[in-house]
Amino acid sequence: MRSRFDEQLSSLNSALIEMGALCEEVIDIVTKSLADGNRHLAKKVAPLDCEIDRMERSIESMCLKLLLHQQPVARDLRMISSALKMITDMERIGDQAEDIAEIIGFLDRDAGMRGTSLQRMGEAASGMVAQSVEAYVGKDLDLARSVVSQDDIVDSLFIEVKKELIGEVASNPDEGEYILDLLMIAKYFERIGDHAVNIAQWVVFSVTGEHEEE
């Protein structure tokens, strides 16, 4: 029964997975670009961010159609309304990765941040996004809650990055602009972590019907 509706829900799922994978990809690109000191690589982000924006519109219209046609209740209603909220966070993640890519493009030299806290921040944020989408797909409450708690790791890495950069300013006062750019990048990673937490919280709501505040 309702096989057509079930098919539509499963296409919605696939679209969300695809959008989540794109978000993961753009974060990975900027992180690698920073680590390798490869400014050219960051140029790949802009077209992917456009694709993320396009997917947001397309998933949104899918959800509105489902609401209109199927008048979903219970878990179906929670799933569709959570999807609507999650794509807003995913779209912001795409924008922030694009912001980072833009800063990388303006850096007055290749960063080469391999092994730094900034690189670890990028990796942690990307992992959180990947896991939040995975939690959605598998309706995995434990994984969703783990994403929420991983935000502390990103936050403490941000504090480390700040300390490292303050040290840099002291030893290389001429590099002020470059160092400030890196700080902004770190802030964007920190925001991406927050969006991954939002996604994970929507997963919890979609499964349980309850909001769990941090």
Place this chain on the structure above:
Amino acid sequence: MNSINGEKMEDTYKSIIQVDDLSLWYGQNQALHNVCMDIGEGRITALIGPSGCGKSTFLKTLNRMNDLVQGVRIQGTVSFEGQDIYSPQTDVSELRRRIGMVFQKPNPFPMSIYDNVAYGPRTHGTKAKARLDEIVESSLRASAIWDEVKDRLKSNALGLSGGQQQRLCIARALAVRPKVLLMDEPTSALDPISTSRIEELALQLKNDYSIVIVTHNMQQAVRISDDTAFFLLGELVEFGDTERMFSQPTDKRTEDYITGRFG
């Protein structure tokens, strides 16, 4: 559902009908199994479930309409305002005056609009014309049909549209000043506009009456009811706050039914 400091609180309400361990048999066939339910005063309670699940049977036990069915046997208690309605002392006609019923198909009597509404009060002894006029007008007003019929009260009720006939039947039920209105799929034979009129009307009436409504239209249950009861195979599977039931049902069978994946 109220919310204080983010803590969810179930609505607390006074009940007007208490059903306790109610079972019902039609001959050998058990149609209701140990149903317990408190029906809230001044609230709309929706009864949902697939055809044959016992919801209409349950509705009819609330004002003893099942007494008219041959071979029916009932166990358990139904208390209305503290009195067991199945006790031998109950005056059944008085009970049905206080717990009125509106049926699926509008069934006006083949007489004038006025006489349809005045019928009940007349049978219960009201004779004075001025008093009857007053009851007819206030009942028709309360049923949101006064403006449409006030200039043709002497016309035959069968000339009204289906939706108007149903509102007339509600007026007829209200004319004897009931406390509770039982509605058995009151909009299933009506078009969308008449349906929304009846729904609006139900929402207005709950200020003065308690309403129990059987409906196959789940969106209708969501739109108008405060509480919902889900029946399956004569069993009350789940009963509670409508919003909660349609967002977080606790029983898998409820979830499967309301999301259309039943069976």
